Amino acid sequence: MARDDIIRMAREACEVAPREDWSSTAWVLSDEGLERFAALVAAAEREACAKLIDDYGTTLANGEMLAEAIRARGQA
Numbered sequence: 001m002a003r004d005d006i007i008r009m010a011r012e013a014c015e016v017a018p019r020e021d022w023s024s025t026a027w028v029l030s031d032e033g034l035e036r037f038a039a040l041v042a043a044a045e046r047e048a049c050a051k052l053i054d055d056y057g058t059t060l061a062n063g064e065m066l067a068e069a070i071r072a073r074g075q076a
Contacts, residue, residue, distance in 0.1 A: 001044060009044065013037035043074050 013036040014027050029037065050067040 001041070001048065005044065006041065009040040010037055013040060046070050046074055 010027065010029075013029060013033045015030055015033050050070040053063050053067040053070070056063055
């Protein structure tokens with residue numbers, strides 16, 4: 001996951017309204033915002049893992065089932 005992706009997800013989870021200048025080093029995240037951030041990061045990582053399996057296609061036994069299982073972890 002790229003640094004820009006992580007920063008984008010942190011901004012998305014932050015309670016403070018988006019500002020032009022995000023160069024400040026102090027962002028405010030409540031417990032709920034931190035949970036949203038963690039959920040966004042986990043979902044992105046699950047999707048990246050599932051996509052790796054998708055990209056291998058039929059070379060992996062049960063590849064489609066494995067990718068679906070990874071994606072389903074976020075629904076539990």
